Amino acid sequence: MNSGPLRIGVLGCADIAWRRALPALAAHPDVRLTAIASRDPAKAARFVERFGGEPVHGYEALLDRADVDAVYVPLPVHLHAEWVGRALRSGRHVLAEKPLTASAVETEALVALAASRGLALLENFMFLCHSQHARIRDLVAEGVIGEPRTLTAEFAFPPSADGRNLYDPGLGGGALAEVGVYPLRAALLHLGSALDVLGVHLRVDEARGVDVAGAALLADPSGRTAHLTWGVEHAYRSRYALWGSAGRAELTWAFTPSAAHRPVVRIERQDHVEELTLPAEDHFASAVGSFVDRVRDGVPSVLEGEAVVEQARLVDRVRRHAADAGGPVRPAVPTSAGSPGTS
Incomplete structure (x- = not known):
């Protein structure tokens, strides 16, 4: 090179x-x-x-x-x-x-x-490269909220009229692929990969032929749950919270913070409420830095490897569960070139 x-x-x-x-x-x-x-x-x-x-x-x-x-x-x-x-x-x-x-x-x-x-x-x-998520993980490891029991996550924004790929089923559009993947990845980040899909609802815009909203209930073998909601027909919302045996920690702008935003972690316990203000950070710049460090120096990245595969498998399970439940959900768009292969 x-x-x-x-x-x-x-x-x-x-x-x-x-x-x-x-x-x-x-x-x-x-x-x-x-x-x-x-x-x-x-x-x-x-x-x-x-x-x-x-x-x-x-x-x-x-x-x-x-x-x-x-x-x-x-x-x-x-x-x-x-x-x-x-x-x-x-x-x-x-x-x-x-x-x-x-x-x-x-x-x-x-x-x-x-x-x-x-x-x-x-x-x-x-979003995974923003240090606010590492701070949440540190707080959990320190026992600030006790034993984690439930993650709730919501990501949605208003309808767009600009004809983006989001609304084109032939280009792999739809709210699950565009928006729902964020709460799903947050669940994997904080609860791990052993998540079972218990329930899914995808709402489809029949005129466009794409899903425009969804919700899912996940659980791991220990009984911890994830309650996830997403969509492209809502007022803007981008947050998640971990609720444990002794308290709750919430990020109020979790998935799309601007580079100037100073994240606030809200901690609620029985005897007090606390807000931690973190430094501003550009997560696009952080992701680019992660890529350069991986290429140049072999530094592992949260954006690669088995975590990427686990995310894709979870999205597939969510899609299959919606279809099995009789929901009007279209399958994932096949590529014209077929499997990428290894040749």
Whole structure:
């Protein structure tokens, strides 16, 4: 690999890349954006004008370049398995927007492919890189809330009229894939992977053909539960709380805090209420830093490996449970290229 800055190419010109990910990548001192690819040359040119690098017409052309050590993939989810797989097979490290793929089978194959080739593959669940979640885990370990019994998590926002992939079933849209994955990942983070799905409801917008809201009840073998709610037809809400035998700890802006936000952890116990104000932090910058550290120095990341597979399996179980219960839920969108394979 080049001994200078990590040379990153971008596959796709998505809104999340323009607003949050590329500013964080461009600002990292050990990153150089060398090329940005789009199927629309005008889009690539517009992105390059702001962030630097060279515009590239088509994703394959970017992977043919010699000046790309790693790629960032903000493509619609139905294209992830194909292009993340191609990038890995070309010898590039990958940072991909969540969800990594539309199914656990595809996710398992990509994670195995990356491991077999000694490459970094990170799923950009950037909220996990914010230190506020580590603070919650420390408080639990210190016994501040006693034995954890229940996690409640909610993430929702109002309807959007901008025609994003969220509302397109052919592009892997829907509230579960776009929004519900955040409360699910919070449950895995704090309660572990041995979660059984006890109940699910997904509400489908029949006109659009996508799920727009959902709720799930999970439990682990010890009886700890997770009560999760999400949607794209609500007033904004982004929080979770851990409720234990001796108290409760809550984050009030858990999943999408701004870089200027100083998180507040609210602790409630029988004899007092306390609020801890934490330092502001840009979790997009933290996720980029985690990717660079993983590629450069092999530093393990919360965004990679078995945790990514466990998340995909849990999403699949939630989707199957909704279908088995007779709910009007569509299956995950298959990719046009099939399994990413390991060749």
